[in-house]
Amino acid sequence: MQRRALTLSLSGGTVAVLTISAFLIHTPYAEMSPGPTYDTLKSYSTESGQPAKPVIAISGTETFKHDAGGELRMVTVEVSQHDYRPNSVEVLSGWLSDDKIVVPRTVIYPEGQTAQEATQQNTALFDDSEDQAITAALAAKNIKPLRTDVLVDSVTAGSPADGKLQSGDVITAVDGTALAKPDDVHTLIQKHKPGETVKLTITRAGQSQDVSVVTAPSHDTGPARAVVGFVPRTRNVFPFDVKIQLDNVGGPSAGMMFALGIIDELTQEDITGGMKIAGTGTIDADGKVGLIGGVQMKTLAAKRDHATVFLTPAENCAEAVKNAPSGLKLVKVTTLQSALDALKTLRAGGTPTMCG
Structure with missing residues (x-):
């Protein structure tokens, strides 16, 4: 009995050591999860104690506010901070989770990139996306730059x-x-x-x-x-001023939704038709919608915040349908014009081109 007790005691100690080690060993991975979403037609305060600002601020020309309750939500993904290394238990938990993705850290932070460089890069990408979105949106309204x-x-x-x-x-x-x-x-x-x-x-x-x-x-x-x-x-x-005001958000993937928000504010008709629409996609000055990362986490964020339609870059459709939340329509888009056409079809009660 004593020998058996000793054996069990040693085994328990080994398990305890392994468990502690799992919490102490940090891994070369990063986690992605659904982040906040922002309706580009509304105002937000992303800094504690600061007054809310409209996501899109247009001055110097006529704008329109619509009261049908429609939304044009840009979506984000939360990622592990640059200096954080998840331990083995967190990585395993992420692999088993339905609302997290575990990826090699270098997918998000290239080898040798500092935290400051990562922040600067994301800010630069966001600023460029803002400029491209404004240009594409105003081109859709036949407004040319000065x-x-x-x-x-x-x-x-x-x-x-x-x-x-x-x-x-x-x-x-x-x-x-x-x-x-x-x-x-x-x-x-x-x-x-x-x-x-x-x-x-x-x-x-x-x-x-x-x-x-x-x-x-x-x-x-x-x-x-x-x-x-x-x-x-x-x-x-341009002949009038357009600003996108959203702090603490980086990267280029909200470009299409910013462009749609600008168009909505410059259009007498409500392009949402009162629908709760979310979406993602980079955009260039010619209105081409491009591939983004983390689309599965973004569809989850959209569904969580009550969107019923998700405008999806064509190149992301195959990945998006793998884990699409029920009740969320994944609409395929390739250009800003195709997104506008899809919204027009939805307003008329039709079915636009879908993913899958």
């Missing part, structure tokens, strides 16, 4: 531009030559040899100023080129 500005998207740490340029600066001239097109920035800077000074005329907070920067040699292959050390992006300027 001009295209070149902005500083980000500044490379330790570069000549560090401390002189800021994200959001609008570059209007290089060495006194006004920019005729966005590509002129690189063309004019590269007329210099590394080590020479270039004068950039910028607009910051509504004020024009000149900034002199000593160029540095590029580090790519081939002959050294003069570089300043910033990443540019373009932004179309």
Whole structure:
């Protein structure tokens, strides 16, 4: 009896050690789960204590508010934070869960990417998505840009531009030559040899100023080129102002829903028809809707928040139907126009092109 008791005691101790180890061993995985959804036609406060702001703010032209109770919800996915490593128990729990996905960490955070770089990348993708959505939406309303500005998207740490340029600066001239097109920035800077000074005329907070920067040699292959050390992006300027105001959300996947929200506010007819619509998809300036990640988690988020229709990029349809929540119609879209056509069909009581 004593020997048996000892054996059981040792086995129990081994189990205890294994259990403790499972909680202590951190894994190279990340978790994805359904995140918040936001109706692009409403106002939100994503910062505690801050007043609510409309997701889409349009000024300088006539807009329309509709009272039928329709929604155009963008959806998000919550992911493990950059510095968090789930333990073995959490990973196993995620694999067994219906509302979580476990993926290799590098799927979300590429090898060597810092937390700051990840945040900057997601912010840049969101900003670009915003610009593309505005351009696509206004093109659908036959509204063309007045001009295209070149902005500083980000500044490379330790570069000549560090401390002189800021994200959001609008570059209007290089060495006194006004920019005729966005590509002129690189063309004019590269007329210099590394080590020479270039004068950039910028607009910051509504004020024009000149900034002199000593160029540095590029580090790519081939002959050294003069570089300043910033990443540019373009932004179309229209006859009226359109802003997308949603803090603490990153990435490009809400582009299509932002575009639909803008169109709804500029259209006398309610394009939702009073329906609770959610959706996802990147968008480009020509209105093409593109592939996104985490679609299964996004359909769950949409269903949780009472959507009945989910506008799904065609490239995501096969994955979306695998775990589609009951009662959620997965509508296939390829372009902004196809999404508008699908909503028109739904308003008329018809059936648009579906996934599956």
